[in-house]
Amino acid sequence: MLLEREGPLMELTRLARRAAEGQGGTVMVMGEAGIGKTELLRAFAQQHRARRVLWGYCEPLSAPRP
Numbered sequence: 001m002l003l004e005r006e007g008p009l010m011e012l013t014r015l016a017r018r019a020a021e022g023q024g025g026t027v028m029v030m031g032e033a034g035i036g037k038t039e040l041l042r043a044f045a046q047q048h049r050a051r052r053v054l055w056g057y058c059e060p061l062s063a064p065r066p
Contacts, residue, residue: 005040012044016051 001008015027029037045053 005036005043009047012040013047016044016048020051030039036042 012027015025016023029041029056041055045047
């Protein structure tokens with residue numbers, strides 16, 4: 001169960017509906033480590049498993065090499 005994630009989950013669902021209507025786009029979920037981004041996306045993908053959900057990730061921020 002996701003606590004305090006109803007709002008973001010509803011927003012992702014709204015955007016998925018728009019995509020199904022031909023108004024797709026890209027969604028970026030950003031935030032501090034450990035706040036539940038991955039769990040939010042897992043819950044969304046589970047609810048929409050009849051649709052194709054693509055998801056990627058970025059490498060952790062690190063200092064550039066000299």
